Amino acid sequence: MSEQRFAQICDLVETEPIRDRDIDRGALIGNWINSNPDTNSIARVKVFEADGKLQLQAFAVGPDGFIDWGTTTADVFAAGPASRTGAGVAATFNLRFAEVRLQAMIMKGLLVLAQFHLFKDDSGRTSYFMREYYAKTHELFNQ
Amino acid sequence: MTQADKLLGRWLNTNHETRGIAECTVARDGDSINVSIVGVGEDGPIQWPTVEAMALANLEEEGGQKTGVLLATFELGFMRAETHMRVNKGVFVIVLFATFLDDSGRANYVNREFFYKP
Numbered sequence: 001m002s003e004q005r006f007a008q009i010c011d012l013v014e015t016e017p018i019r020d021r022d023i024d025r026g027a028l029i030g031n032w033i034n035s036n037p038d039t040n041s042i043a044r045v046k047v048f049e050a051d052g053k054l055q056l057q058a059f060a061v062g063p064d065g066f067i068d069w070g071t072t073t074a075d076v077f078a079a080g081p082a083s084r085t086g087a088g089v090a091a092t093f094n095l096r097f098a099e100v101r102l103q104a105m106i107m108k109g110l111l112v113l114a115q116f117h118l119f120k121d122d123s124g125r126t127s128y129f130m131r132e133y134y135a136k137t138h139e140l141f142n143q
Numbered sequence: 144m145t146q147a148d149k150l151l152g153r154w155l156n157t158n159h160e161t162r163g164i165a166e167c168t169v170a171r172d173g174d175s176i177n178v179s180i181v182g183v184g185e186d187g188p189i190q191w192p193t194v195e196a197m198a199l200a201n202l203e204e205e206g207g208q209k210t211g212v213l214l215a216t217f218e219l220g221f222m223r224a225e226t227h228m229r230v231n232k233g234v235f236v237i238v239l240f241a242t243f244l245d246d247s248g249r250a251n252y253v254n255r256e257f258f259y260k261p
Contacts, residue, residue: 005247007189007219008182010162010254017248077240078250088253090225090240101214103227103240105253114227114238116199116214129199129212129229 015082021052023078025086028054028104031141032111032134041115041130045104046141047074047089056091056102059141069093069100097121110135146211147176147198150228154235154258164237164256167228169196169213178215178228191217191224201229221245234259 006012032045043066044059056074059066074091078084088105101116111134118127153168165188168179178196182189196213210230217224225240235258242251 003221004219005221005245006182006184007191007217007222007224008163009185010183011222011241011249012185013249015248015250018250020251023250075240075242075251077253080252080254081241081243081249083250083252088240103225103238103253105238105255116212116227118199126200127197128202129227130202 011081013080013082018078018082018084020076023076023084023086025049025054025076027106028076028086028089028111030136031139033137033139035110035133035135039132041132042113044141045111045113045134054089056089057141058093058100058102069095097123145198146200147213149210149230150176150213150235152260155261157234157257157259161256163254164239164258167235167237167258169228176213178213178226180217191219196228221247 029047034043040061042058042060046057048055054074054076055071057071058069060069072091072093074089076086077088079087090103093100098120099118103114105112113132113134115130119125150169151171155166156164162183165181165183170177176196176198177193179193180191182191194215194217196215199212201210201212213228215226221244223242223244226237228237238255240253243249
Protein backbone atom coordinates (compact mmCIF):
# COMPACT_ATOMS: atom_id res chain seq x y z
CA MET A 1 0.00 0.00 0.00
CA SER A 2 1.45 3.36 -0.97
CA GLU A 3 2.04 6.01 1.59
CA GLN A 4 -0.96 8.26 2.10
CA ARG A 5 -0.36 11.66 0.53
CA PHE A 6 -3.81 13.19 0.60
CA ALA A 7 -7.13 13.06 2.42
CA GLN A 8 -8.95 15.25 -0.06
CA ILE A 9 -8.22 15.28 -3.75
CA CYS A 10 -7.40 18.99 -3.85
CA ASP A 11 -4.18 18.10 -2.03
CA LEU A 12 -3.11 15.74 -4.82
CA VAL A 13 -0.85 18.16 -6.64
CA GLU A 14 2.64 18.01 -8.06
CA THR A 15 4.67 21.10 -7.45
CA GLU A 16 8.20 22.31 -7.27
CA PRO A 17 9.09 22.52 -3.58
CA ILE A 18 7.47 25.58 -2.02
CA ARG A 19 9.25 26.79 1.08
CA ASP A 20 7.76 29.23 3.55
CA ARG A 21 9.94 32.00 2.20
CA ASP A 22 8.68 31.34 -1.33
CA ILE A 23 5.17 32.41 -0.34
CA ASP A 24 4.37 36.01 -1.20
CA ARG A 25 3.45 37.72 2.06
CA GLY A 26 2.73 41.11 0.53
CA ALA A 27 -1.01 40.97 1.10
CA LEU A 28 -0.52 40.03 4.74
CA ILE A 29 2.18 42.48 5.76
CA GLY A 30 1.01 45.81 7.08
CA ASN A 31 -0.78 47.65 9.82
CA TRP A 32 -4.36 46.50 10.26
CA ILE A 33 -7.05 48.42 12.12
CA ASN A 34 -10.31 46.94 13.41
CA SER A 35 -13.31 47.97 11.28
CA ASN A 36 -15.34 48.24 14.49
CA PRO A 37 -14.25 51.36 16.42
CA ASP A 38 -16.24 50.12 19.42
CA THR A 39 -14.43 46.80 19.71
CA ASN A 40 -13.41 45.77 23.19
CA SER A 41 -10.93 43.22 21.92
CA ILE A 42 -8.00 43.49 19.49
CA ALA A 43 -7.98 46.97 18.00
CA ARG A 44 -4.85 46.80 15.88
CA VAL A 45 -2.65 44.14 14.37
CA LYS A 46 0.80 44.68 12.95
CA VAL A 47 2.14 42.04 10.57
CA PHE A 48 5.78 42.32 9.57
CA GLU A 49 8.87 40.30 8.70
CA ALA A 50 11.95 39.88 10.85
CA ASP A 51 14.81 37.49 10.09
CA GLY A 52 12.72 35.96 7.33
CA LYS A 53 9.93 35.05 9.71
CA LEU A 54 6.47 36.54 9.73
CA GLN A 55 5.77 38.36 12.99
CA LEU A 56 2.48 39.44 14.46
CA GLN A 57 1.95 42.12 17.09
CA ALA A 58 -1.47 42.76 18.62
CA PHE A 59 -2.83 45.78 20.46
CA ALA A 60 -5.99 45.22 22.48
CA VAL A 61 -8.36 47.72 24.04
CA GLY A 62 -7.65 48.38 27.71
CA PRO A 63 -9.21 50.63 30.33
CA ASP A 64 -6.55 53.34 29.82
CA GLY A 65 -5.50 52.82 26.23
CA PHE A 66 -4.13 50.04 24.14
CA ILE A 67 -2.49 46.99 25.69
CA ASP A 68 0.49 45.80 23.69
CA TRP A 69 0.49 42.02 23.67
CA GLY A 70 4.00 41.95 22.23
CA THR A 71 5.16 40.07 19.19
CA THR A 72 4.89 36.42 18.28
CA THR A 73 6.05 34.42 15.28
CA ALA A 74 3.26 33.55 12.86
CA ASP A 75 2.89 30.68 10.42
CA VAL A 76 2.04 31.71 6.88
CA PHE A 77 -0.49 29.86 4.74
CA ALA A 78 -0.92 30.00 0.97
CA ALA A 79 -4.15 29.99 -1.00
CA GLY A 80 -3.69 26.33 -1.92
CA PRO A 81 -1.14 23.49 -1.83
CA ALA A 82 0.44 24.61 -5.13
CA SER A 83 0.05 28.32 -4.50
CA ARG A 84 2.73 30.86 -3.71
CA THR A 85 0.23 33.54 -2.70
CA GLY A 86 -0.02 34.21 1.01
CA ALA A 87 -3.65 34.06 2.12
CA GLY A 88 -3.58 33.46 5.86
CA VAL A 89 -1.60 33.44 9.08
CA ALA A 90 -1.87 31.65 12.39
CA ALA A 91 -0.24 32.62 15.66
CA THR A 92 -0.60 32.13 19.39
CA PHE A 93 -0.14 34.67 22.18
CA ASN A 94 0.61 33.34 25.64
CA LEU A 95 -0.62 35.97 28.08
CA ARG A 96 -0.01 33.88 31.23
CA PHE A 97 -3.65 34.03 32.36
CA ALA A 98 -4.86 33.11 28.89
CA GLU A 99 -3.75 31.68 25.58
CA VAL A 100 -5.11 33.45 22.54
CA ARG A 101 -4.93 31.61 19.25
CA LEU A 102 -5.39 33.67 16.12
CA GLN A 103 -6.29 32.40 12.67
CA ALA A 104 -6.53 35.05 9.97
CA MET A 105 -7.52 35.01 6.32
CA ILE A 106 -7.42 37.67 3.67
CA MET A 107 -10.88 38.15 2.17
CA LYS A 108 -11.68 40.94 -0.27
CA GLY A 109 -8.76 42.96 1.03
CA LEU A 110 -9.82 42.61 4.65
CA LEU A 111 -8.00 40.61 7.28
CA VAL A 112 -10.64 38.40 8.88
CA LEU A 113 -9.35 37.44 12.29
CA ALA A 114 -10.73 34.47 14.19
CA GLN A 115 -9.76 34.71 17.85
CA PHE A 116 -9.85 31.84 20.31
CA HIS A 117 -9.48 33.10 23.89
CA LEU A 118 -8.65 30.20 26.21
CA PHE A 119 -8.42 31.11 29.90
CA LYS A 120 -5.78 29.27 31.91
CA ASP A 121 -6.29 30.86 35.31
CA ASP A 122 -8.82 29.91 37.98
CA SER A 123 -11.06 32.90 37.32
CA GLY A 124 -13.85 30.72 36.04
CA ARG A 125 -14.16 32.78 32.89
CA THR A 126 -15.50 30.95 29.86
CA SER A 127 -13.20 30.49 26.89
CA TYR A 128 -14.68 32.20 23.87
CA PHE A 129 -14.44 32.92 20.17
CA MET A 130 -14.58 36.21 18.33
CA ARG A 131 -14.34 37.06 14.64
CA GLU A 132 -13.50 40.59 13.60
CA TYR A 133 -12.51 42.45 10.44
CA TYR A 134 -9.44 44.61 9.89
CA ALA A 135 -8.56 47.06 7.14
CA LYS A 136 -5.01 47.88 6.11
CA THR A 137 -4.03 51.38 7.13
CA HIS A 138 -1.06 53.63 6.43
CA GLU A 139 -1.22 54.77 10.04
CA LEU A 140 1.92 53.95 12.00
CA PHE A 141 1.46 52.00 15.20
CA ASN A 142 3.75 53.49 17.79
CA GLN A 143 1.44 52.19 20.45
CA MET B 144 -29.93 23.82 24.22
CA THR B 145 -26.31 24.98 24.37
CA GLN B 146 -24.62 27.04 21.70
CA ALA B 147 -22.73 23.97 20.53
CA ASP B 148 -25.92 21.93 20.11
CA LYS B 149 -26.79 24.05 17.10
CA LEU B 150 -23.73 22.61 15.38
CA LEU B 151 -24.74 18.97 15.84
CA GLY B 152 -25.74 16.88 12.84
CA ARG B 153 -24.61 15.88 9.38
CA TRP B 154 -23.54 18.70 7.09
CA LEU B 155 -23.02 18.40 3.32
CA ASN B 156 -20.84 20.65 1.18
CA THR B 157 -22.90 23.23 -0.71
CA ASN B 158 -20.47 22.79 -3.61
CA HIS B 159 -21.14 19.40 -5.17
CA GLU B 160 -17.97 19.78 -7.25
CA THR B 161 -15.73 20.23 -4.20
CA ARG B 162 -12.32 18.58 -4.24
CA GLY B 163 -12.01 19.11 -0.51
CA ILE B 164 -14.36 18.12 2.29
CA ALA B 165 -17.54 16.37 1.14
CA GLU B 166 -19.31 16.22 4.49
CA CYS B 167 -18.90 16.68 8.20
CA THR B 168 -20.74 15.10 11.10
CA VAL B 169 -20.81 16.65 14.56
CA ALA B 170 -22.03 14.38 17.35
CA ARG B 171 -22.29 14.61 21.11
CA ASP B 172 -20.77 11.78 23.15
CA GLY B 173 -21.49 12.46 26.80
CA ASP B 174 -19.75 15.70 27.64
CA SER B 175 -17.63 15.52 24.50
CA ILE B 176 -18.33 16.67 20.98
CA ASN B 177 -16.83 14.57 18.20
CA VAL B 178 -16.24 15.61 14.61
CA SER B 179 -16.00 13.31 11.61
CA ILE B 180 -14.99 14.48 8.17
CA VAL B 181 -15.23 12.78 4.80
CA GLY B 182 -12.83 14.03 2.15
CA VAL B 183 -13.24 13.69 -1.61
CA GLY B 184 -10.87 11.03 -2.93
CA GLU B 185 -9.82 9.77 -6.33
CA ASP B 186 -11.89 6.62 -6.18
CA GLY B 187 -14.41 7.46 -3.50
CA PRO B 188 -14.78 9.14 -0.14
CA ILE B 189 -11.92 9.24 2.36
CA GLN B 190 -12.93 8.96 6.01
CA TRP B 191 -10.77 11.07 8.28
CA PRO B 192 -10.19 9.90 11.86
CA THR B 193 -12.87 11.13 14.24
CA VAL B 194 -11.55 13.69 16.71
CA GLU B 195 -12.86 15.38 19.82
CA ALA B 196 -13.53 19.08 19.35
CA MET B 197 -13.17 21.93 21.79
CA ALA B 198 -16.38 23.94 22.06
CA LEU B 199 -16.11 27.68 22.61
CA ALA B 200 -18.76 30.27 23.27
CA ASN B 201 -19.25 32.63 20.37
CA LEU B 202 -19.20 36.03 21.96
CA GLU B 203 -20.13 38.03 18.93
CA GLU B 204 -21.22 37.29 15.43
CA GLU B 205 -23.01 39.21 12.76
CA GLY B 206 -26.63 39.92 13.67
CA GLY B 207 -26.19 38.81 17.27
CA GLN B 208 -26.01 35.16 16.29
CA LYS B 209 -24.68 32.88 18.99
CA THR B 210 -24.16 29.35 17.79
CA GLY B 211 -20.86 28.40 19.35
CA VAL B 212 -17.64 27.43 17.64
CA LEU B 213 -15.72 24.16 17.47
CA LEU B 214 -11.95 23.82 17.28
CA ALA B 215 -10.73 20.49 15.94
CA THR B 216 -7.32 19.28 14.84
CA PHE B 217 -6.89 16.29 12.54
CA GLU B 218 -3.51 14.56 12.56
CA LEU B 219 -3.33 12.76 9.23
CA GLY B 220 0.33 11.79 9.29
CA PHE B 221 1.40 13.57 6.13
CA MET B 222 -0.66 16.63 7.09
CA ARG B 223 -2.11 18.39 10.11
CA ALA B 224 -5.48 20.05 9.52
CA GLU B 225 -6.42 22.65 12.13
CA THR B 226 -10.04 23.61 11.70
CA HIS B 227 -12.66 25.77 13.24
CA MET B 228 -16.33 25.38 12.55
CA ARG B 229 -19.32 27.58 13.15
CA VAL B 230 -22.81 28.27 11.84
CA ASN B 231 -23.49 31.60 10.17
CA LYS B 232 -27.10 32.23 9.14
CA GLY B 233 -27.79 28.52 8.97
CA VAL B 234 -24.68 27.74 6.94
CA PHE B 235 -22.01 25.57 8.56
CA VAL B 236 -18.57 26.99 7.80
CA ILE B 237 -15.30 25.08 8.06
CA VAL B 238 -12.05 27.03 7.94
CA LEU B 239 -9.10 24.69 7.49
CA PHE B 240 -5.42 25.52 8.00
CA ALA B 241 -3.40 22.69 6.42
CA THR B 242 0.23 22.08 7.38
CA PHE B 243 2.10 19.46 5.39
CA LEU B 244 4.39 17.29 7.48
CA ASP B 245 5.90 15.27 4.64
CA ASP B 246 8.62 16.37 2.24
CA SER B 247 6.29 16.77 -0.72
CA GLY B 248 7.08 20.47 -1.11
CA ARG B 249 3.41 21.39 -1.03
CA ALA B 250 2.56 24.77 0.46
CA ASN B 251 0.74 25.00 3.73
CA TYR B 252 -2.60 26.56 2.92
CA VAL B 253 -5.89 27.86 4.21
CA ASN B 254 -9.29 26.99 2.79
CA ARG B 255 -12.90 27.71 3.66
CA GLU B 256 -15.92 25.65 2.65
CA PHE B 257 -19.67 25.88 3.29
CA PHE B 258 -22.11 23.17 4.31
CA TYR B 259 -25.87 22.71 4.67
CA LYS B 260 -27.97 20.32 6.70
CA PRO B 261 -29.84 17.95 4.33
